[in-house]
Amino acid sequence: MDEQAKRRQDGPPKWRRTWAGGLALWLAATLAQAQGLSWEHGLRSDAPERYTVVRGDTLWDISGRFLRHPWQWPEVWQVNPQIRNPHLIYPGDVITLQDCNGRPCLGLERGQNVVRLSPEVRRVPVREAIEPIPLDTVRHFLRDHRVVDDPDTLDELAYVVAGNDRRIISGAGDRIYARGELQRGQRYGIYRVGERYHDAASGEALGLELISIGRAQAERSEDDIALMQVLSASQEVRNEDIVLPLEERELVSEFVPRAPDRDIEGTILAVPGGVRFIGRLQVVALDRGRRDGLETGHVLQVEQQGERVVDPRTGESLRLPGTDAGLVMVFRPYEKMSYGLVMQATRTLEVGDRLYNPRRGVGVAQR
Template sequence: MGEGAKRRVRFGALMRSLVCGAGLALLLTSIQVPAQGLAWEQGLRKDAPDRYTVVRGDTLWDISGRFLRHPWQWPAVWQVNPQIRNPHLIYPGDVIYLYDCGGRACLGLERGQGVVRLSPEVRRIPVREAIEPIPLETVRHFLRDHRVADDPESLGELAYVVAGNDRRIISGAGDRLYARGGLERGPRYGIYRVGDSYTDAASGETLGLELFSIGQARVERSEGDIAVLGVLSASQEVRNDDIVLPLEERELADEFVPRAPDSEIDGSIMAVPGGVRFIGRLQVVALDRGRRDGLEPGHVLQVEQQGERVIDPRTGETLRLPGTDAGLILVFRPYEKMSYGLVMRATRTLEVGDRVGNPRRGVGVAQR
């Protein structure tokens, strides 16, 4: 009996024992690829475990990577029974197990029961926090400090700091400052400083202007177009001419459903915020493609590094060798002309200028 057949028998027996024994197994739908199920040999890791117990700190991407060769396909896995309100709610202590359903790979979910110890004291039950799809805290931290102005020419129309209190040139938390630009009372405003200009290397088109956060403030009162703001927080000193903008919407939890883009993407890594050139896993990168190119939050892009240039030994021609797949990037904040993405996998050190595009169909592209 071949190895694939042995695994099918073993996981089939495991499935039956779990379902018949306790009735706790919640079967997830089979992994999907276009037009057919994923065969055992196509998408499973050779060292995939029979069972895996979820621990604190795991992400859905991490767990899927223990079973699947291409972990970004987890949305096709976490489609559980209708009685579970949110299919993304997987908790520490839950058990994920692998089984065979009609020759296709399927995953099952067994809810962790935990142990309650009795004592004369009031019983305290800790709140269970569902694991995240990806390391969202990394993304949230970045978005607290960075945003992009789609049209740099519009900066002249944005509100800006004109002076600090008592003629100060710089201000900090607890200080008051003056800004011009028709600000309203009520909402919090972000204070930003102009950073790098993002430019398309091929066309020279300006794709956006980086703004990095200095702090937050709230309007206390205004006279004409000049507002008095109280500085609520500041990571560094606020200076004259810093930009004042309404805070961006930063809700992320429901946006990250990894999937291939619907349109053809051909772009590149344009920059790394902070000036780093060499890039590894869980670093944020700026891409030269955005919403106008069809990118949305959750789109997964494959990174390809250009092959070396060599000289043909017979003709003397300069040839470019085929490129090498080097990693995966998940888009988390697309703007009109560019995007920010998180490196989810890097099989080699990535660099500014590496190409990004649609995941190859040869590696299992999941469609919506």
């Protein structure tokens, strides 16, 4: 008899029904939300009865140990507004599988004592808290990339016109001249024009990618020409590089993965850096954005396009049905496009693969 059948026959063990921190509530609601997940549905057949959290875990990983669909994180803090941080969990905490009125739920044990849920926040260094997703990948990307919604405004942006002493390229510590409305004493980002994103069907311009190469400070200006000092540079600064006010790109660390509120149909537009084949934890550009209803944390299913085959009887060229192949979570939406992180992939994804709302009844095995 398998473990799942045994649970149905014997009934759930009589563990203590206790809660701790935002995570316990988050995990419990995930399993007992409105969809009515039961011992037979929603729970992985190999879900452990206890799991000890270790450094390097993420909330997505932990959820995936118990749930078939780890993206189904609840929005419980909407009905519990006092819980500002939904991921209060630390290495050494123990997640336990429990029974809550006939449905599976999860509790949290911390040390020898049971910690009860309350609006209080345990004050520990941020570095100790378990992250919701692998945030380092996203942080590094946001540090180096941004998007201008309207590429036609490129000619209106400030830009480098020359290096000091007629230098063609400049670096940290050098002075450069830039043309545009630049304020003395203000710090700016220096960017190089990257990919221009367009809708494959309509040809509409979706955004212009800018790649960060350094920072500079305006020292003085005359008319519309400013003398600037390069404070830092990851690449050489060249003429025509774009100069923009630094973007507020503080990473939202409390991601709430969830399905979009409206139906979404789109495609993987590109992979920054020019890569075509895509795997787990790679950043991808999507051809849908805020105007389409996408927000930070929205999860989309990836459908890999079916192969083309020839009908052996009629000779017709046929396209086979697509196959669900992964999950992408949006972490930086712009007006007409977004950046997402591939959270799961059962096969190598590709540019052009279709995106749509995840189906709750269909899981994607994590790889």
